[in-house]
Amino acid sequence: MSTTQSKPNDGSQTQHAKATRTFELPTLLQRRDGEMTRELLLQPGQHGLGMTPASLLADTTTTATCGYCATGCGLRLHIRDGEAVGLTPETDYPVNLGMACPKGWEALRVLDSDERATAPMIRDTNGDFVKVSWDEAFRRFCEGFKQIQAEHGNESVAFVSTGQIPSEEMTFLGALAKFGMNLLHGDGNTRQCMATAVTAYKESFGFDAPPYTYDDFEQSDCLVFVGSNPCIGHPIMWERVLRNKNNPDIIVLDPRRTETAMAASEHVQLRPKYDLQLLYAITNELIKQGYVDEAFVNAHTKGFEELRNHVANFPIDDVAPQAGVDSVQLRRVVEKIGRGKAVSLWWTMGVNQSYEGTRTAQAMINIALMTGNIGRPGTGANSITGQCNAMGSRLWSNTTNLLGHRSFTNDDHRREVAEILDIDIDRIPNQNSLAYDQILDGIRAGKIRGLWVIATNPAHSWIDQKGARELLDQLDFLVVQDMYDSADTVKHADLVLPAAGWGEKEGTFINSERRYGLLKKVCKAPGEALADFQIFRGIAHYWGVGEMFAEWTDPEAVFRIMQRLSAGRPCDVSGIDGYEQIDACGGIQWPWSSEDNNGFEPEQQRRLFGDGVFFYEDGKARLIVDAITPVPEPPCDDYPFWLLTGRGTVSQWHTQTRTNKSPVLRQLYPNEAYIEINPANAASMNVSNGDPLVIRSRRGKATATAFVTPTVASGQVFMPMHYTETNHLTLSHFDPYSRQPSYKDCAVSIEPASARNPVERENIQ
Numbered sequence: 001m002s003t004t005q006s007k008p009n010d011g012s013q014t015q016h017a018k019a020t021r022t023f024e025l026p027t028l029l030q031r032r033d034g035e036m037t038r039e040l041l042l043q044p045g046q047h048g049l050g051m052t053p054a055s056l057l058a059d060t061t062t063t064a065t066c067g068y069c070a071t072g073c074g075l076r077l078h079i080r081d082g083e084a085v086g087l088t089p090e091t092d093y094p095v096n097l098g099m100a101c102p103k104g105w106e107a108l109r110v111l112d113s114d115e116r117a118t119a120p121m122i123r124d125t126n127g128d129f130v131k132v133s134w135d136e137a138f139r140r141f142c143e144g145f146k147q148i149q150a151e152h153g154n155e156s157v158a159f160v161s162t163g164q165i166p167s168e169e170m171t172f173l174g175a176l177a178k179f180g181m182n183l184l185h186g187d188g189n190t191r192q193c194m195a196t197a198v199t200a201y202k203e204s205f206g207f208d209a210p211p212y213t214y215d216d217f218e219q220s221d222c223l224v225f226v227g228s229n230p231c232i233g234h235p236i237m238w239e240r241v242l243r244n245k246n247n248p249d250i251i252v253l254d255p256r257r258t259e260t261a262m263a264a265s266e267h268v269q270l271r272p273k274y275d276l277q278l279l280y281a282i283t284n285e286l287i288k289q290g291y292v293d294e295a296f297v298n299a300h301t302k303g304f305e306e307l308r309n310h311v312a313n314f315p316i317d318d319v320a321p322q323a324g325v326d327s328v329q330l331r332r333v334v335e336k337i338g339r340g341k342a343v344s345l346w347w348t349m350g351v352n353q354s355y356e357g358t359r360t361a362q363a364m365i366n367i368a369l370m371t372g373n374i375g376r377p378g379t380g381a382n383s384i385t386g387q388c389n390a391m392g393s394r395l396w397s398n399t400t401n402l403l404g405h406r407s408f409t410n411d412d413h414r415r416e417v418a419e420i421l422d423i424d425i426d427r428i429p430n431q432n433s434l435a436y437d438q439i440l441d442g443i444r445a446g447k448i449r450g451l452w453v454i455a456t457n458p459a460h461s462w463i464d465q466k467g468a469r470e471l472l473d474q475l476d477f478l479v480v481q482d483m484y485d486s487a488d489t490v491k492h493a494d495l496v497l498p499a500a501g502w503g504e505k506e507g508t509f510i511n512s513e514r515r516y517g518l519l520k521k522v523c524k525a526p527g528e529a530l531a532d533f534q535i536f537r538g539i540a541h542y543w544g545v546g547e548m549f550a551e552w553t554d555p556e557a558v559f560r561i562m563q564r565l566s567a568g569r570p571c572d573v574s575g576i577d578g579y580e581q582i583d584a585c586g587g588i589q590w591p592w593s594s595e596d597n598n599g600f601e602p603e604q605q606r607r608l609f610g611d612g613v614f615f616y617e618d619g620k621a622r623l624i625v626d627a628i629t630p631v632p633e634p635p636c637d638d639y640p641f642w643l644l645t646g647r648g649t650v651s652q653w654h655t656q657t658r659t660n661k662s663p664v665l666r667q668l669y670p671n672e673a674y675i676e677i678n679p680a681n682a683a684s685m686n687v688s689n690g691d692p693l694v695i696r697s698r699r700g701k702a703t704a705t706a707f708v709t710p711t712v713a714s715g716q717v718f719m720p721m722h723y724t725e726t727n728h729l730t731l732s733h734f735d736p737y738s739r740q741p742s743y744k745d746c747a748v749s750i751e752p753a754s755a756r757n758p759v760e761r762e763n764i765q
């Protein structure tokens, strides 16, 4: 495996504003008597900006990567008296080139809210929250979980983490939970988001390795987006597509006529969940038309004969009508892909969040491999990641994979990690964790009785929310670590740990194109909120494993440990000089090994597989196919509509805990739940725009306002995930290989609200 060439370091690199220096930790580890007073915790740098470098105390600017989506834009923060007073998109950052979306522009504003969690809180015997000191909170944390472990075994406590904290915090959390606290089970919200892509890449390439760099958006002459709406979800990536000077073909496979589909040259408006058949039909036709790069297939892949035989069962003229698509259009699509010189295939949640998502993603990977569209500019089978640090969680959360994308069940891998961290190998579990849904099943069965939730909001975002909420209430002890007291999951907590957010702490995020970018501490966290990093340090100390983390003093120290853990792995970043170099280079993509570093500076745009060598021992990628599985809950007489869900607007982020704190953003989207419905369906029910509708599924009932629009096909409706109502309706089902929830298919009924069908609004934001 290699990346594109880099150039010698002649010292002429532009020097960006210097990174904020890491701050020293207080005497946390030097105190061994279990005492940690408020004064100790409120050491400078924990809480204020005391350790901010002198350079930031004058009026100045510094660049940090954005904390929302995985595009990873650079934002230039304007600093006065050591604190950020405003921001503008960074013009000199290789990701966004001076652009940002409204969430980025408003990133500072959402930090300042009276809904911020400002003190640890414990639920008293009356069920009310009372504020307590950190000392008390840490003690309760340890007592609560240790007691459950003593009574029910180590496996009875689990954690659920996130793709939205820096890699250093993820590494710390994963190591603390599994090696320090002896938890076996931990998963994250990346299961809801990226698990399918991870599984697909691992099986096809031998490692979870998205091959592309953003330049590919501009270099392609044909871009295929499957289940992806970058105009809304990744607007700055979409801007990069618009800068493409090749007048490219843009092909979009989406059941909805999204903003992205409207801008496409071909919108293949397939029936929901017909992707796999359709991609197999496209593959079959590409083979029949002679568009296979045989030299590449022979030299670099395995499984072509099986692929050819399998897809022969999917003739385009049979599949097209089943999928609700015109076969003439499909043949046009085949020609465009076949003739394209630089074809890139992109997928997001329309693929990942499907009960056959892994195989669908692999069907796209097969097309890229088979046509030789990989490793060259403008090509690739490219999964777009979601959260700012979804990729960080793939490599570093220590949940599904052992640190550095190793395997818990591989003794050599465990030994490597034990040696690097200088811990006893027996501290590293030799079994895999349960997946998110299995952790919830464990709660249902009374096997898991304690849960620690960090930077995710399952009481809103998990599929079939009602079930999830009931399970949260069933726990003996629930700890929630969040920026806001108002987050839905906090309402179910026994202990709340107030966290600093983006802008209030340091570390690195890894964006969709594998780029490590820096975030910076440019604001004070409110009240007694602490960076997750400090919370983990506190817990390590109180749990009695502070010694194990003696070297983990600050984010950059942990980054050094991560570098050691990455060395020799496909995700090797041992060659990065440190945070300052990441800052100076506008982020650095993995891999960047110490060998790469030998007298060279990393180029700003690097892609994988230029030499056609994949991560399997024989160097060959696998072409993987499978049988089609039926839709678990198709529409029927009682529930005649398909419910699609996803992102609604550029200005809303997920469960809205952050974005609804900005008065500007709130003006930019409907504040109440709405449902998109086709005009023909609306007319048949005598429904007009703005009418309240009652939506039912077999799981529950929700009210939403009608948004009558032809962008959804007749018989389908769409609800954004940003309102709690949506996941009252969704069906709990999963991809069998990745265990990612299939959020985008279930059957619902719709009726206008009436006396019989009263409006029930749970959450008006």
Ligand SMILES: Nc1nc2c(c(=O)[nH]1)N[C@H]1C(S)=C(S)[C@@H](COP(=O)(O)OP(=O)(O)OC[C@H]3O[C@@H](n4cnc5c(=O)[nH]c(N)nc54)[C@H](O)[C@@H]3O)O[C@H]1N2
Pocket (backbone or CB within 6 Å): 069, 070, 193, 226, 227, 228, 229, 230, 232, 233, 234, 253, 254, 255, 256, 258, 271, 272, 273, 274, 275, 348, 349, 350, 351, 385, 386, 387, 644, 645, 646, 647, 648, 649, 650, 651, 652, 653, 654, 744
């Ligand atoms: N503004 C904003 N941006 C975000 C986020 C946000 O909350 N708000 N979240 C971020 C995160 S974490 C993620 S994961 C990404 C998600 O980014 P996207 O995946 O682009 O967004 P979604 O709207 O979830 O889903 C994409 C499309 O899948 C389509 N779809 C549904 N069912 C099917 C199907 O069966 N087949 C096909 N081909 N398509 C289908 C939907 O109609 C939808 O248009 O966005 C990131 N960016």
Ligand SMILES: Nc1nc2c(c(=O)[nH]1)N[C@H]1C(S)=C(S)[C@@H](COP(=O)(O)OP(=O)(O)OC[C@H]3O[C@@H](n4cnc5c(=O)[nH]c(N)nc54)[C@H](O)[C@@H]3O)O[C@H]1N2
Pocket (backbone or CB within 6 Å): 162, 164, 165, 189, 190, 192, 193, 349, 353, 386, 387, 454, 455, 456, 457, 458, 460, 461, 462, 463, 481, 482, 483, 484, 487, 499, 500, 501, 502, 532, 645, 646, 647, 653, 654, 655, 656, 657, 658, 721, 726, 727, 730, 743
């Ligand atoms: N129906 C439906 N449901 C979906 C989806 C869908 O398409 N349809 N998409 C799924 C996807 S792809 C995703 S990624 C999930 C997202 O689901 P969640 O992860 O539940 O959504 P967020 O609102 O991002 O929750 C993040 C939480 O962390 C807090 N937080 C933010 N920054 C920090 C920090 O630095 N430290 C700490 N401790 N807390 C912090 C926020 O206040 C918030 O409460 O939703 C999934 N749910």
Ligand code: SF4
Pocket (backbone or CB within 6 Å): 066, 067, 068, 069, 070, 071, 072, 073, 096, 099, 100, 101, 102, 103, 104, 105, 234, 235, 236, 237
């Ligand atoms: S596109 Fe994503 S990374 Fe860029 S400013 Fe918007 S939310 Fe932030």
Ligand SMILES: [Mo]
Pocket (backbone or CB within 6 Å): 192, 193, 194, 386, 387
């Ligand atoms: Mo996501």
